Amino acid sequence: MRPSRQAASTPDDTPLQLVTPDGTFVASDDNARYRARIGHLDSEDLRNLYRDMVLVRRFDTEATSLQRQGELALYAPLLGQEAAQVGSGRALAPQDMAFPSYREHGVAHTRGLDMPHILQLFRGIDHGGWDPAEHNFHLYTLVIGSHALHATGYAMGVQRDGLVGTGDRTKDTAVITYFGDGATSQGDVSEALGFAAVNEAPLVLFCQNNQWAISVPTSTQTKVPLYQRGAGFGVPSIRVDGNDVLACYAATSEALDRARSGGGPTFIEAVTYRMGAHTTSDDPTRYRTAEEEQHWRDRDPVERFRTLLVTEELWDEGHAADLEAQADELGERVRSYVKGLGRPASASMFDHVYATDHSLVTEDREWFADYEASFTDTQGGAR
Numbered sequence: 001m002r003p004s005r006q007a008a009s010t011p012d013d014t015p016l017q018l019v020t021p022d023g024t025f026v027a028s029d030d031n032a033r034y035r036a037r038i039g040h041l042d043s044e045d046l047r048n049l050y051r052d053m054v055l056v057r058r059f060d061t062e063a064t065s066l067q068r069q070g071e072l073a074l075y076a077p078l079l080g081q082e083a084a085q086v087g088s089g090r091a092l093a094p095q096d097m098a099f100p101s102y103r104e105h106g107v108a109h110t111r112g113l114d115m116p117h118i119l120q121l122f123r124g125i126d127h128g129g130w131d132p133a134e135h136n137f138h139l140y141t142l143v144i145g146s147h148a149l150h151a152t153g154y155a156m157g158v159q160r161d162g163l164v165g166t167g168d169r170t171k172d173t174a175v176i177t178y179f180g181d182g183a184t185s186q187g188d189v190s191e192a193l194g195f196a197a198v199n200e201a202p203l204v205l206f207c208q209n210n211q212w213a214i215s216v217p218t219s220t221q222t223k224v225p226l227y228q229r230g231a232g233f234g235v236p237s238i239r240v241d242g243n244d245v246l247a248c249y250a251a252t253s254e255a256l257d258r259a260r261s262g263g264g265p266t267f268i269e270a271v272t273y274r275m276g277a278h279t280t281s282d283d284p285t286r287y288r289t290a291e292e293e294q295h296w297r298d299r300d301p302v303e304r305f306r307t308l309l310v311t312e313e314l315w316d317e318g319h320a321a322d323l324e325a326q327a328d329e330l331g332e333r334v335r336s337y338v339k340g341l342g343r344p345a346s347a348s349m350f351d352h353v354y355a356t357d358h359s360l361v362t363e364d365r366e367w368f369a370d371y372e373a374s375f376t377d378t379q380g381g382a383r
Contacts, residue, residue, distance in 0.1 A: 182213025
């Protein structure tokens with residue numbers, strides 16, 4: 001039996017919330033459908049969600065510091081978006097495929113990718129750094145919104161391969177794509193919604209509305225809440241509290257089940273906040289107020305879930321100490337890995353431009369080799 005084609009949201013565009021900002025469960029019959037989605041999570045599962053968010057944040061902190069030290073050319077922080085990424089990522093089945101943008105480090109972690117490998121891209125070692133098929137996690141996409149179409153095409157291929165609606169939970173496959181509020185202003189995302197809707201593609205379009213597209217606020221990008229855009233394309237849509245890891249898990253779990261069963265696409269708007277800079281080349285103090293930033297710090301997704309664990313008597317000081325040690329080990333490993341990458345040969349920029357040799361690329365490579373050689377004297381020393 002297919003899940004309902006309708007995705008629910010709470011009245012007045014209020015995001016779906018299962019855990020309040022002060023760390024208590026929401027008691028509301030309106031949320032029963034989604035509470036049922038998290039009913040199977042035991043105390044260890046809840047502690048593991050917290051562990052995921054803590055480790056992802058530690059990775060993010062270390063990567064930001066490494067860029068400031070000159071070890072990375074650029075970095076896109078996810079600070080503040082841990083719940084949206086971990087909650088949705090943990091709802092995925094092994095056979096599902098994820099198409100990220102460029103700050104989905106938390107989703108990468110949930111898919112089993114070793115997070116330090118992400119930093120090869122930001123150090124300029126290569127164009128990605130991992131095999132998408134190994135973890136069903138595609139390479140990062142820097143062209144805003146373009147990967148939404150890639151994900152739609154992949155989902156249509158999954159559908160045509162007969163991997164949807166079979167009733168076999170180990171076979172039926174869904175696709176998820178992640179993008180920010182700024183990407184919804186790109187035509188590619190609208191085209192993806194259109195193609196996904198008319199083809200009933202097994203796709204979840206997961207928008208992390210972190211309030212700012214670099215320095216452009218969401219309020220100047222749209223006159224209606226972003227999740228309402230899905231209705232115009234005939235795509236069931238829901239708005240969730242993106243700082244509530246359980247709400248993100250529950251909404252994504254339902255959307256993925258709908259996709260796998262043949263019920264078509266879902267648009268999810270996760271309302272969250274980018275607590276740091278857009279990238280390390282950005283200065284958010286130029287366009288944001290201290291009051292706004294403090295408002296969202298008070299809704300920190302990691303602290304919210306820690307408080308829930310304490311309130312529910314699931315907090316364990318032994319677990320906390322072990323987690324701190326794991327975070328420290330990860331931090332050290334990130335630093336060692338990045339500093340051990342070295343510097344790629346300059347001519348490697350000409351590798352893999354095309355699948356086969358190309359005369360223009362060969363010509364450019366030869367010119368560049370002569371250019372580099374011009375900076376050394378006959379004894380091989382620098383001029």
